[in-house]
Amino acid sequence: MAWLKGVVVRLLAVIVAAAVIVYFLLPIYWLVIASFKSPGLCEYTSLGEQTICTNELFAGNPLWLNRINPIQYVNVLSGTMILRWIANSFLISGSSTIIGVLVSTMAGYALAQYTFKGRSVLVLLVAAMFMVPVTALAVPQFLFLLGIGWLGTYQSVIVPCSASVFGVFFMSIYIPGAVSPSVIEAARLDGAGELKIFFTIVFRLLGSGLITLCLIIFIGAWNNFLLPSFVLTDMNKYLVTQGVAAYMGGGVQNRALMYSYFISGSVLSIVPLIAVFVCLERFVEKGLYLGAWR
Amino acid sequence: MRRITIPAPFLFLMPFLVILTFDIVIPLFYAVYTSAYGGTGLSFEKYVGFQNYAAVFADSRFWASVSNMLYFSAISVPVIVALTVGLALFIDSKIWKQKTILKLIVFLPYAVPTVISGLVWSFMFDNRIGPVPLVLGIFGINMDMLSAANVYYAMLMMVTWAWSGFFLIILLAGLRTVPNSIYEAAQIDGASAFSMIVDIKLPSIGGFIILVLAMSLINNLLLFNEPYILGYIVGLPDNITPNIYIYTMTYKWGLYGLGAAMAFIMVLVSFALSFLFMYFTVLRRR
Numbered sequence: 001m002a003w004l005k006g007v008v009v010r011l012l013a014v015i016v017a018a019a020v021i022v023y024f025l026l027p028i029y030w031l032v033i034a035s036f037k038s039p040g041l042c043e044y045t046s047l048g049e050q051t052i053c054t055n056e057l058f059a060g061n062p063l064w065l066n067r068i069n070p071i072q073y074v075n076v077l078s079g080t081m082i083l084r085w086i087a088n089s090f091l092i093s094g095s096s097t098i099i100g101v102l103v104s105t106m107a108g109y110a111l112a113q114y115t116f117k118g119r120s121v122l123v124l125l126v127a128a129m130f131m132v133p134v135t136a137l138a139v140p141q142f143l144f145l146l147g148i149g150w151l152g153t154y155q156s157v158i159v160p161c162s163a164s165v166f167g168v169f170f171m172s173i174y175i176p177g178a179v180s181p182s183v184i185e186a187a188r189l190d191g192a193g194e195l196k197i198f199f200t201i202v203f204r205l206l207g208s209g210l211i212t213l214c215l216i217i218f219i220g221a222w223n224n225f226l227l228p229s230f231v232l233t234d235m236n237k238y239l240v241t242q243g244v245a246a247y248m249g250g251g252v253q254n255r256a257l258m259y260s261y262f263i264s265g266s267v268l269s270i271v272p273l274i275a276v277f278v279c280l281e282r283f284v285e286k287g288l289y290l291g292a293w294r
Numbered sequence: 295m296r297r298i299t300i301p302a303p304f305l306f307l308m309p310f311l312v313i314l315t316f317d318i319v320i321p322l323f324y325a326v327y328t329s330a331y332g333g334t335g336l337s338f339e340k341y342v343g344f345q346n347y348a349a350v351f352a353d354s355r356f357w358a359s360v361s362n363m364l365y366f367s368a369i370s371v372p373v374i375v376a377l378t379v380g381l382a383l384f385i386d387s388k389i390w391k392q393k394t395i396l397k398l399i400v401f402l403p404y405a406v407p408t409v410i411s412g413l414v415w416s417f418m419f420d421n422r423i424g425p426v427p428l429v430l431g432i433f434g435i436n437m438d439m440l441s442a443a444n445v446y447y448a449m450l451m452m453v454t455w456a457w458s459g460f461f462l463i464i465l466l467a468g469l470r471t472v473p474n475s476i477y478e479a480a481q482i483d484g485a486s487a488f489s490m491i492v493d494i495k496l497p498s499i500g501g502f503i504i505l506v507l508a509m510s511l512i513n514n515l516l517l518f519n520e521p522y523i524l525g526y527i528v529g530l531p532d533n534i535t536p537n538i539y540i541y542t543m544t545y546k547w548g549l550y551g552l553g554a555a556m557a558f559i560m561v562l563v564s565f566a567l568s569f570l571f572m573y574f575t576v577l578r579r580r
Contacts, residue, residue, distance in 0.1 A: 013389045017396060020381065024399050024455065027414045028406070030425055034417070062425040099313075107310035114303035122307070127572035129318065131509050132564045135518045135537050137318060139544050139557035140325035146336055147324060163317040168310060194302035223407040226518050226537070230545060241409040248526040263417070266410045277405035281398055289467045 028270075029063075035267045036068045039259040057259060073268075075260035081235065082268055085243035090272070092154060092239060093221035096161035100217040101210065104164045108171020109198060113184070126172075129165045135226050142230040156231045157239070161221040167213050174209040174291035175202070212287030215280055222273055240269040322561065329555035334548035346555040356556060359533040360515075367514040370450050374510050378458050379503060382465035383491055397466070401459030408456050412523035415452045416440065440528055448528075452520045457513065461506040468502030469495060501575045508571035512564050536560050 040055020060066065076082050110116075111123060141160050150156040179202050187197045203210075225241045232238060238246065244265045252258040300308075332342040350356055381400065385393050403411060418424040419439035430437055439448045472494065480490055496503075518537040524530060525538065533539040536556070544553030 009389055013384075016384060017390060017392075020396065021399055024403060024458070026425065027411065027418055027455065028402065030418060031414050034423065058422050062423060062428060103309040103313055106306040110303040110306035114306075116301065116303045119303075124569070124573075128565050128569035130572065131512050131568035132561065133513055133516045135516045136557070136561050136564050137321065138518075138537075139540055139553055140321035140561065141317065142544070143328050143336065143550060143554055144321040144324040159313065160317045163310075163313045165314075195305065198306070219405055223409075225407065225409045225522075226541070241407045244413065245409050245523065248523065259423075262413055266414055269410055270406050273405045273407075274402065277402065278398065281401060282394075284401075285397065285463055285466075288463050289470050291467070 028274075031263065031267055033063070033065045035072055035264040036065055036070065038069045038071050039256040039263070055256075057263075072260035072264035075257055076264045076268065079257055080243065080261055080265065081238070082240070082243060082265055084236065085238050085240040086268065086272065088154075088237060089222055089240040089269075092157050092161065093218045095154075095158045096221040097214050097218045099158070100162035100164045100167060101213050103162065104167030104213065105171050105175075105203070105206070105210070106198070107168045108173075109175055109202060111168065111172035112175040123172075126165055126168050130169050132165075134160075134220070134224055138226040138230060141227060145231055151231050152234055152237065153231075154237065157221075157224070157228050160227060161224060162217070164213070164217050164220075167217060170213060170216075170291050171206075171209065174287070175206070177290050178207075178209055179205045208283045208287035209291060210287075211280055211283040212291070215277065215284055219273065219277075244269055322558065325554040325558045325561075329551050329558060331551045333551065336550055342551065346551045347559075349552060350555050350559060355533045356536070356539060359536045359539045362533070363515050363517060363535050366446050366449065366517075367511050369446060370453055370514055371507060371510050373450060374454050374457060374461065375503065375507050377454065378461040378465055378506060379496075379499075381458070381462055382469060382499075383495060385462075385466060386469045386495070387487075397459075397462070400462050403455050404457075404459045406456070408452070408519040409523060411456050412452055412520040415448065415455065416523060416527045419448060442528055442530070445524060445528055445530060445534075448524060449517070449520050453510075453514065453517070457510060461510070464506060465499060465502050468499035472498045504571060504575050508568060512567055515567075516560060516564060 034057060037056035037060060039057045056066065056069065111119065111126075137160070145151055145156045183201060183205070184197055187201055192200075222239075223241070224239070225245070228239045228242050229245075232242065235243075235246070244262065247258055247261050252261065328336070328338075329346045330341060330343060331338050332340040332345065384390060385396060390396065406414075418426045421427040421438070426439060437444060439451075476494060477490065480494060485493070515535075516537050517535045518541065521530060521534045521538050522541075525532075525534065530538075532542040537560070540553050540556045540560070543549045543556065
């Protein structure tokens, strides 16, 4: 009966994998499909209850696309500043990533490479802050930024997004595995200074770890919503997450336009990130494997 | 003239310490300072001492928001831990071959901002345009995910979707730390696949499982984006989560002192939780 057991196991595996794939891909699949449907206009009865919707988005099969209709993209590109918001997000996430990766790699290197007074205190501090989500700190940061008059500036989001405690922790574990002490010793014997060793030798040996950290900080900044919605109130300066959510509270009378903004706006806001992510995912996995803390 | 040399470790730490001070230390002190004043806006005229904290501790709506999220965590943490541990064991096992694509698919939502995924899932639940009612209907379930009664399940779907990938990769990394020789030895001893999982794999990734558990718990306690989006669509009370309540107090009503007091309490709670976890799993074993 061994073959029967094999068949059953195989069948169960396929069912599990199929369920997983459906759950994790369906929202993205649905979003892309829906973004190419005409949202048309819904008519309301006098009671405001029953809706008669003569359009593809509402009337059609939610899982199928009969023909590609780019009207939603036309709406969102002409009716909102979505491209500007995406550019803003790139600016903020990119700046945070450059600062954050540099700063936390240096700090992680210090924790990994040297023994000094106060090191254990710092490790404890990093450990305590490591899992505190950005949403916890948003209000204190907002009040402080308001106090120093930084509201409405890009740096009021860039600076908070570039403090990656996770990055310091990750690098302090990743570096000892990726850079062998003998390389650093040899460079020291050759008379290279500590900074030179770090920037010319260590930094180049961090491959997957650096890519992992870049992606984590970049996505974290791109994902940030609470702090930007406190500090960036000028629509010109919105991040794309704010921009897509901006019409939640109303403000758009035309429902067809509103659905366009939400649905195709969402697609436009995730496409750049997903593209980068799919290209770099294997490095992230490798980076996290190598950094697996024991 | 003598050159002043800064010791190397501090040279490397300095930029981080500066940013840390600016981003976390000063804002927290500033929050404590703000919380000692009453009234609206950032006016430091009416000194009230600890009255704001007394008001927070007496505010049943604030504690309701905390207990809402504890209730939600009691559902969502076990679900996400069981799902990701199960998936990690599944991908690590020999019964499924196409590992790379499955990992990529589960990890993909990590790249979707939670504001967007909250919005997309809300549409997915909508019975006019979304497929979820259709899919549930196939199984004979007639359940409106967008009713106030089911809002925790809606959030569960969103949070699990967004975070599983990251947790899965952490757990898979943990499974990689088990040396192959242990599996080989177990195989020679004739251990069954089940006993390999229970006796070798699970104990060896215990620390990672607790890491996932702690991260998911803290994230849930401080949930904001998903309930914020759902609030607009379903109409949720403004104390559905502590962060939503703090946001309402601070941003909508301008009660900065009170909001700062609440935010400070929540920061302390999450500091304490993550510190406890790190202390008992990672640091103590070093």
